[in-house]
Amino acid sequence: MTIKRLVAAMLLATSSNSVLAEESFTVQDIQVEGLQRVALGAALNNLPFTVGDTVTDYSLSRSIRALYSAGHFDDIKVYRDGNTVIFRVRERPTINAIEFDGNKDIKEEQLLESLSGYKVETGEPLDKTVLKSIENGLVEFYHGVGKYQAEVNMDVTYLPRNRVDLKVKFEEGDAASVRQINIVGNKLFSDEELLKNIESLQDLPWWRFMSSDRYQKQTLQGDIEKITSYYLDRGYLRFNIDSSQVSVSPDKTSVYVTLNVTEGEQYTINGVKFVGDLIGQDEFINQVLPIKNGQLYNGALVTYTEESISKLLARFGYANSKVRTIPKINDDNKDVELTISVEPGKRVYVRRIAVSGNANTKDEVVRRELRQMEGAWLSNDALELSKQRIQRLPYIESVEFETLPVAGIDDLVDVGFNIKEQPSGSFNAGISYGNYMGLSFQVGVQQENFFGSGNSAGINLSTNKYQKSLSLSYTDPYFTLDGISLGGQLFYSDLDYSSASSNLEAYNYTRYGAGASIGYPINEYNRLNFGANYVVNKINSIQEYDQLRHFRAVLLDAQNPDGGYRFTNYELSAGWVRSTLNRGLFPTAGHYLGATVKATTPNSDLKYYKMVFEARNYIPLSNDHSWSFLSKVELGYGNGYGSDEGYDFTLPFTENFNAGGSNLRGFESRIIGPHAIFRSADSVPGLPGSGQSGFPTGPEDDHYQVSQRSIGGNAMAVATLELITPTPFLSDDYRNSVRTSIFVDAGNVWDTEFDIDRYAGLTQLQNGQRQPGLIDYADPGLIRATAGVSLQWISPMGPLTFSLAKIIKKQEGDLQENFSFNIGTTF
Known part of the structure; x- marks a missing residue:
């Protein structure tokens, strides 16, 4: 005891003498030597004392730490000369440039962002002590993505004026593949059943070169969660992955994964109750609650319930609600009581x-x-x-x-x-080439966002070998604050087939008029549209064909049979549109339904009606919507109503439906459907000396010819199946403006008024040659089909569409158009 007291006394004396010996002095001046880039004032601001303060040796040691913490200096020494304190410093070099070499898995932008977290940036002082930490962090990242051979080195090159260049060299090496995944302890489900639900693939054969068995740490963590969810969704509430080991082969090219699991037993739900505030929606939540007593515990269903309640609360402004499920497990009865805690928080x-x-x-x-x-x-x-x-x-x-x-x-x-x-103006043009039509071209300008107003304005001009047309349109989608739209249009067209020597259904058709439209929103997804048009029609130089007999009988002036057809129509239309599409152009989800009925008024020269229905449905196949499936149907039907002098009105041929080109890609435009039939009488020679060359025989001996192109029909059905795919070799930044798809088109156009019996027993001649029997143009079963690929691009000129198609099924007389290019058309 005496010795301990003696030691303690000696230590206390030593400590007291040290304190008494520590000399203090008043600072009269502070000098900093070695400054190059750092301002003197910046250095002095970091000191814990200033001139006039009394300091000790302890104060000086603290000042060194304070200067180091500023991050400007590599070395600091302090001296005392009388009452003057002198700091001699060596500044950290300034980073002049940062260069990366050999990095493929990590983009330079990511690397620069990561380095900035260590304050390693161009223009900043370099702290060499963090370089090793950066190297280790990057190597650890590569190990996480399976590249165990990766090496990272940071080279520092010193430059004049205390500057350095920093070069980060990467040797990434090859990624290790997953050689084998073993699950130990599973008895209820086989390895194959569990592993088919995960993303990590093992030991792939060579022919599956499109797949990857590359090991990635994050992917494995996700797979562990998927296996856990697989058990929890089937009632195994006590399932647990006890451990996971990843072993790397000696050559670092392969990994072996082992998961040790405990499966446990199935648990059923024995009661569900709520605690907290359900904001008065108790009855509704209980009615739609998907969890029921007696069913197996299902982890996915529990999560879905929590998310559904959170979304319901968010609808009423409780955006920060907390919903969690607390299970009370009874291991004896193998059941669980669920308590759902709801904390809505404040309404936001x-x-x-x-x-x-x-x-x-x-x-x-x-x-x-x-x-x-x-x-x-x-x-x-x-x-x-x-x-x-x-x-x-x-x-x-x-x-x-x-x-x-x-x-x-x-x-x-x-x-x-x-x-x-995206570009709101559209240079609307179309260029196509076919065996018959040759090169056709149309041009126009459509502005969907006129001067940023959201209004639509357009002028369209179409001209080719046979056609000239001009139209002006303007629509205000918000004519009123309630979303009532108002629009109008002027149009003129002149279709001249009278000079088409190879086109047997030659005629000249002039059409002009004006129209107005108005639309009413019903709700967020449904809308009604109404329209009225005044249209003047003139048809001259028509080469009469047999299907025009009703049209001719109603309109032709018997006193002037060469005067052509002139008729004025007053058209009324009504339409319904329902759209839940997620985008205006290039949608990937949702559906569109549209139905329109157009009819002429009873005081019009022609009395007819026309109905069109369109349905499109987009189903996303991937979470990011890069893969999507489109199904599309177009249906049309029209006919006349009433009669005139015993002749029934029919749908005028100028209103016929046509297929081929844009709606049946792979076929030429106006090639599908009924063709014009030109009926001619046979004759017998006249009697010798009578001066007559011949006499016509009866109608039963007529012959007929069929036009090369379709005149259209009063009924149409076209369907499309389209797989929308990511565009190869294209950045995700352009995904919303470029679309690639694989499609199948099928459909037909027919004439419900066509009577094939009128031509029974007659001879069909084509270029003087007898031809087989006539196709029944009233048959809706004459389906055509094509398949191909399409590329669409929303360019500054407007949507561009390139299609390459091959005919799968065709009918006699159909002409193909394997490649087509259009501007201003989207699907």
Whole structure:
């Protein structure tokens, strides 16, 4: 005890003498030597004392640490000369440039962002102590993606004026493949059944070169979760993956994965109750609750229930709700009681909505599509609907929104909609080449966002060997604040087939007039449209064919049979559109339904009606919608109503449906469907000396010819199946403006009024040669089909479409058009 007291006394004396010996002095001057780039004031600001302060040796040691913490110096020494404190420093070199070499798996942008986290940036001082940490971090990343042979070295090159160049050298090596995945402890499900649900692939044969068995740490973690979910979704509540080991082969080219599992037993649900605040929606939530007593526990169903309740609360402004399920497990009875805790939190309101990215489109055009209002509570449904409505506009490529909390207020947020526009003007042109028509061309300008107003204006001119047309149109989709649209159009066309020597159905058709349309929104997805047109028609130089007999009987002036046909029609139309498409151009999800009925009024020269129905359905096949499936149907039917002097009105041939070209790719335009039949009488020689060359025989001896091209029909059905795929060799940045697809088109055009019995027993002649029997143009079963690939691009001139198709099934007389190119057409 005496010795311990003696030691303690000696230590205390030593400590006291040290404190008394520490000398203090008043600083009269501070000098910093070795500064090059760092300003003297910046260095002095980091010191814990200034001139006039009393300091000790301890204060000086603290000052060194303070200067080091500023990050400007590699070496610092402090000296005392009387009452002057002198710091001698060596500044850290400034990074002049950063270069990367050999990196393939990591983009330079990612590397620069990662280095900035270590404050390694151009123009900044270099702290060499962090270089090793950066190297190790990058190597660890490569190990995580299966590249165990990777090496990373950071070379520093010193330059004059205390500058350095930093070069990061990568030797990535090859990725290790998954040689084998073993699951130990599973008895209920085989390895094959469990492994077919995961993304990691093992020991692939050579012929599966399109797949990858590359090991990636993140992928394996996801696979472990999938296996866990597989058991939890089937009631195995106590399932657990006890351990996972990844062994690397000596040559670092392969890995072996082993998972040790405990399966446990199945548990059933024995009661579900709620705690917390259900904001008065208790009855509704209980009615739609998918979890029922007595069923097996299902982890996916529990998660779905939590998400559904959160979405329901978000509809009423509770955007920050917390919903969690607390299981109370009874291992004796193998059941579980679920308690769903609901904490809605505060109702969140929207203070302000900002729109950005709309360089060409006025703010009001975007805001009128919003269903989330400022001052109202925040609703995820309203935000998603707003995004969808904006994205349906044909001049918007993509829309994203974000909610930003207001600083200091926990129940207010600001909402920002960021818009990416796409070309709203369209140079509408078409170029195609066929065996018969040769080169045809049309041109026009359509502006879907006229001066940023959201209004549509267009002028279209079409001209080719046989046709000239001009149309002017203008539509205001928001003529009223309620979304009532108003539009008008003027049009003129002159179709001249009278000089077409190889076109047997020659005629000249002039059409002009004016029209107006109005639309009424029913709800967010449905709309009614109404229209009226005044149309003047003139048809001259027509080469009469047999299907025109009713048309001729009604309109032809017996006193002037060469005067052609002149008729004026007053057209009324009504239509219904339902659209849930996610985008205006290049949609990938949702459906479109459209039906239109057009009819002439009873005081028109011709009395007829025409109905068109279109349905499109897009089904996304991948989460990012890069793969999608399109099914499309177009149906049309028209006919006349009433009669005139015993002749029934029929659909005029100028209103016939046509197929081929854009709606049946691979066939020439106006080639599918009924052809014109030209009927001629046979004759017998006249009697010798009578002066007559011959006499016509009866109708039963007529012969006939069939035109080379279709005149169309009063009924049409066309269907399309299309697989939309990612465009090869193209960045994801262009996914919304370029589309590649594989398609199958099938359909037919027919004439329900055609009577093939009129031509029974007659002879068909073509170029003086007897031909086989006539096709029944009233048969809807004469289906044509094609298959091919299509590339579409929303270019600055408008949508461009390239199609390459091959005919699968055709009928006699059909002409193919393997390649076509159009501007201004999208599918």
